[in-house]
Amino acid sequence: MTRTPVPGTRRRILQTAARLFREQGARAVGMQQVVEETGLGKSALYREFTSKDELVKAWVGELHDHAWAQIGSAIARHEGDPARALLAIVEQAQESTQGSDAHGCTFYNTSAEFRDPGHPGRREAVAHLDRLRELLCALATSARATDPKALADMLMLIISGLYANAATLGPSGPAAQSIAAARILIDQHVPTPEGS
Template sequence: MARTPAPGTRRRILETSARLFGEQGVRAVGMQQVIDATGVGKSLLYREFAGKDELVAAWLRESDAQWWEQAERVTAPHSGDPVRQILALMEFLHDSVQEPDFHGCVFYNTSSEFRDPGHPGRREAKLHLQALRDWLRDKGALAGAGDPDGMADALMLVIGGLLANGEVLGVRGPARMAPATAELIVRQYCPDTAVAPPVA
């Protein structure tokens, strides 16, 4: 008789996978390692996820949803002020680099591990980064940027540099310049918009 997954099995698998993938990288973690770490049987794991690619994609979709929930939490207090929302998001990203369990951006990391554009992990990572760029572009347009696409691209370069340098050199390295650099970019593209000081 087939075993019925206990309530929370999928959640436990995803949480454990998130920890392992974050600490070791996706390619370094095998399905047997996930089985051993979660304590679920092989059949239960494969009942929830047909294979590793499906598990990686599900993990990134959940990571994306959690990331946007956090982004909404830090930007919602500045509703109606797109410039302040952009800078609040940058401060949030800067703060995330200081977390003790920060091992780099899971989306950039996964994308670098899988070069095939058709790989589910790379596709999910790309969707997240495209959504972030779109968000920055839309906020730039609302703020009156003359070239919201250019502004979004410049900010994406800062974000990528912040996350990459923060993981390798720490928040006291080049990453420390990210919030101020983002503010300079916003001032350049939105010269007629007042840049409010950060909320203490």
């Protein structure tokens, strides 16, 4: 090696791509646009990511890491109170839609934009949703919910619906009722109501 590999390149690409994909949708953004906004050349981009599909996958994967960390800290804030932790996850999701960048849930959006089940980005997105579902189920079990799986799935509905409605009808639309709805569903399943 005779030249510095510029390690920040990959990160810069991902950050730029993340912004464009989030704002306009992955399908609407061309690689040319990513190249122009990063100021790099196409060869640099295609050395880091072999194809656009892989770039989308990396983007979704990074968003998963980010979301997972936020969920983890939300849970940690209510250690020993899994029912409260479940609510905290919904609260955290709602907060993330309050900004003006309410473009919906990336994981569901990506699934909507790329229907091919084999698409790397879609697989990554579905994997995230599956892990979230399992996490909710584990928390519901810890909370001694009467039917943990049912409670977890109901909260999945609320969270998905929250993002979808925030993106279409605005954060102050139906999305604003997500926490209240989650509380009702949690209380209904957990023997000792803690939501009130």
